[in-house]
Amino acid sequence: xxxxxxxxxxxxxxxxxxxxxxxxxxxxxxxxxxxxxxxxxxxxxxxxxxxxxxxxxxxxxxxxxxxxxxxxxxxxxxxxxxxxxxxxxxxxxxxxxxxxxxxxxxxxxxxxxxxxxxxxxxxxxxxxxxxxxxxxxxxxxxxxxxxxxxxxxxxxxxxxxxxxxxxxxxxxxxxxxxxxxxxxxxxxxxxxxxxxxxxxxxxxxxxxxxxxxxxxxxxxxxxxxxxxxxxxxxxxxxxxxxxxxxxxxxxxxxxxxxxxxxxxxxxxxxxxxxxxxxxxxx
Numbered sequence: 432x433x434x435x436x437x438x439x440x441x442x443x444x445x446x447x448x449x450x451x452x453x454x455x456x457x458x459x460x461x462x463x464x465x466x467x468x469x470x471x472x473x474x475x476x477x478x479x480x481x482x483x484x485x486x487x488x489x490x491x492x493x494x495x496x497x498x499x500x501x502x503x504x505x506x507x508x509x510x511x512x513x514x515x516x517x518x519x520x521x522x523x524x525x526x527x528x529x530x531x532x533x534x535x536x537x538x539x540x541x542x543x544x545x546x547x548x549x550x551x552x553x554x555x556x557x558x559x560x561x562x563x564x565x566x567x568x569x570x571x572x573x574x575x576x577x578x579x580x581x582x583x584x585x586x587x588x589x590x591x592x593x594x595x596x597x598x599x600x601x602x603x604x605x606x607x608x609x610x611x612x613x614x615x616x617x618x619x620x621x622x623x624x625x626x627x628x629x630x631x632x633x634x635x636x637x638x639x640x641x642x643x644x645x646x647x648x649x650x651x652x653x654x655x656x657x658x659x660x661x662x663x664x665x666x667x668x669x670x671x672x673x674x675x676x677x678x679x680x681x682x683x684x685x686x687x688x689x690x691x692x693x694x695x696x697x698x699x700x701x702x703x704x705x706x707x708x709x710x711x712x713x
Contacts, residue, residue, distance in 0.1 A: 437646050437687075438613040439525045439568045440545025444487060446646055448709075449682050449701040452488045452527065452690040453481035454652065457511040458495045458503075469511070475518040482524055485698035488546065489522060490690065491515055492529035496550050496574075498582040498622070505532055516542035527570075533561035540565035546616075548648075548690075550574050550623060552601040559608035568614035570648050570688075571601045575624025585624040591636045594619050599643055616648045616688060622656060630656045634677070637684035648688035651677040652697075675700045683708075 436443040444450060455478055459469055467473070478489050493511035494503040512528060512535065519526065520543040527546035528539040533555060536547050545568060552571040553559045562569050573594045575585045587593045598617045605615055617640060619633045640647055651657060652674045658665030661673035671693055678689045678697050682704060691697045705711070 436613065437568070437616070438611060439488070440540075440566060440614070442525045442545055444525075446687055448705055449686075450487035450688045451485055451694055451698050451701065452490050452648065452688055453478075453484070453486035453694045454650075454690060454692050455481070455489055455491050455515075456495070457491055457493050457515060471514040471518055474515045478515070478519045478522060481694045482522060484695035486524060486694045488525045488527050488688075489519070490527035490529055490546075490548055493535075494530065496529075496578045496623070498578060500578040505534060508532065508535055509538065513538060513542060516544065531555050531558065533557035536561040536567065537565055540567055546570065548572070548618075550620070552597075553605060553608075554601070559604060559610070562605075563609045568616070569605060569610060570616040570618055571598060571605065572618035573597050573620035573623065575620075578623075581624035585626060585629065587629065590625070590629040590632050591639055594633065595639060595643070598640065602643055602645060612644065615645045617643055617645045618648045618650065621649060621651055622654045625656075627656050627659055631660075634681060634684065637681060637686055641685055646687040647685055648690060649681045649686045650690040651681060652689075652691040652693065671696065679704050 437446055455474060457469060457474055481489050491512055493508040525545040526543055527548050528544045529548045530536060531549050531551040547562055547567050548570040550572045553562060575581055602615055606612060621630050653667050653670045657673040657677050658670045675696055679700050682701055689697060
């Protein structure tokens with residue numbers, strides 16, 4: 432194990448067990464639950480429910496980054512995210528925000544957020560400084576291209592080594608900026624500029640990323656490649672079983688944080704595997 436704890440903005444999360452990160456999309460167009468939680472009161476209710484279901488963290492997102500999605504103006508992203516944060520500041524688990532905008536990172540930190548999940552790996556001007564100055568933890572993700580076009584014929588010399596090299600570089604940039612080594616998560620970016628074959632190769636080779644010295648977070652939940660592997664193209668509503676299988680496989684291959692829509696089901700699946708692996712069930 433890379434360390435005993437992950438420092439999530441001052442909250443220490445043990446790394447000897449898996450953690451479920453509950454996804455709370457505040458957008459009208461996210462691929463699975465877009466439009467369900469655009470009302471702040473309803474979103475807050477869902478956040479509390481995810482804690483009851485076993486989430487170690489709850490992550491809010493105000494901009495869809497699904498394939499084909501287009502950028503959202505900062506004012507709109509703020510309008511979606513900040514009112515919900517104000518309602519759930521006393522949530523008993525750390526809050527995360529999915530954003531690439533340095534201004535929103537700072538505002539979210541002032542509202543109690545402890546982790547930034549950035550699909551652009553803090554590459555925008557001022558993002559590294561915003562995370563360091565706010566004392567936030569960060570998840571650095573790999574994405575080839577941008578959401579509107581990232582699935583247009585993505586190519587790699589070697590997807591595992593290319594993603595490994597990118598994440599190593601962004602980890603080093605974060606460390607150089609003064610972000611603590613124990614406050615960095617890494618995400619290979621399943622589905623973000625990846626074909627079905629690329630996603631499979633990364634899932635098989637998650638152990639390759641352990642030498643980077645940071646815990647791994649993966650987001651596989653309900654994605655199209657999960658449906659494709661589970662017997663052919665499946666609508667989003669029929670991808671739960673495949674998502675649970677993918678989460679268990681990812682945990683077995685080295686991921687510690689699993690970013691999911693289905694918190695309770697994923698918690699149960701991972702708890703079973705962890706109990707058997709750790710000997711707790713003996």
